Amino acid sequence: MNITKEKVLEALSKVMDPDLGKDLVTLNMIDKVEIDGNNISFEVVLTTPACPLKEVMRKDCEKALTEQFGEGAFNMKVTFGSSVTTTRLAGAQLLPEVKNIVAVASGKGGVGKSTVTANLAVALAQAGAKVGVIDADIYGPSVPTMFNCESEKPTVTTVNGKQMIKPIEQYGVKLLSIGFLAPSDGAIVWRGPMATSALKQFISDAQWGDLDYLLIDLPPGTSDIHLTLVQTIPVTGAVIVTTPQKVALADARRGFSMFKQGGVDVPILGIVENMAYFTPEELPDNKYYIFGEEGGKKLAEEKEVPLLGEIPLVQSIRESGDNGYPAALKEGVLASAFKSLAENIASQVAIRNATQEKTKVVEIKDGAGCSV
Secondary structure, rough: OOOOOHHHHHHHHEEEOOOOOOOOOOOOOOOEEEOOOOOEEEEEEEEOOOOOOHHHHHHHHHHHHHHHHHOOOOEEEEEEEEOOOOOOOOOOOOOOOEEEEEEEEEOOOOHHHHHHHHHHHHHHHHOOOOOEEEOOOOOOHHHHOOOOOOOOEEEEEEEEEEEEEEEEEEEEEEEEEEHHHHOOOOOOOHHHHHHHHHHHHHHHOEOOOOOOEEEEEEEOOHHHHHHHHHHOOOEEEEEEEEEEOOHHHHHHHHHHHHOOOOOOOEEEOOOOEEEEEEOOOOOOOOEEOOEEOOOOHHHHHHHHOOOOEEEEHHHHHHHHHHOOOOOHHOOOHHHHHHHHHHHHHHHHHHHHHHHHOOOOOOOOOOOOHHHH
């Protein structure tokens, strides 16, 4: 059979994207198709560089072409590119080049939310995504320590006559935190309006540039910071971090409710269960459920959202946080867990962008609050 571009596209139109439920041709995910005799080459443009399904798609494409042209009738060369999806309109006044804004939240302190955020950011960057982090925990900033840049100070540049803060860059991730601007040994004693003003400045007066994902590391609980975030920019989705025990899950439900209540309506991308079990590094197959078992899974099922990942408790994660070299940069069970988490969150962002309307900025009248 004579191989043509049209017949190749006809065959590939039978290959489905496992996440989006549509074929690759309809989704405009096939590009750079070239035919040279019986040699077929093309590029699959993924919705994220952190896609975990590359090998599945490669095999499905080969199967479809074999059904079209016959076994051994062609040589296939497929490459993978990426174009991260977004629901944000071009030319937005705030963060115009940021495709997705992901809030990382928890109802309770001490569940490892900042550790999850830092390692998620690094894992996404390692996959090839352009990533930034805003440390919105104004009273307890931890990003400078976790990224080993406590002594760094952001610089200022002028853009179109306006002075803009340039984020610190470390491990391929752009960072802003009040910890870069305040003495490391001093308490930040600010009233609510001062804290929310700092967050607004990190959003409106910083030169973030082109980002696929901007992660917002929120403080625990539900506060002015959370309301300021959703009132200032449209949040693509929220990730809720919890640990397995009952008290943490109760607070996680409150955090979940804050984003889902009427008037806010920020999509929940899923639940992350941190400290899911203890694993000795020398015995990686041993799991000890010291905080309870499957609490995050049960919460995800209750709320009908994905369980994005179960992050084990390993001694090195504490060491990595203290020395500022995230576990996602190393090898081992933790790096694998954060790689899987990054892939799952990136997939959920792509599904959210393909199936739901864009998030709107929340409008809350002065003096009004949100009950959770």
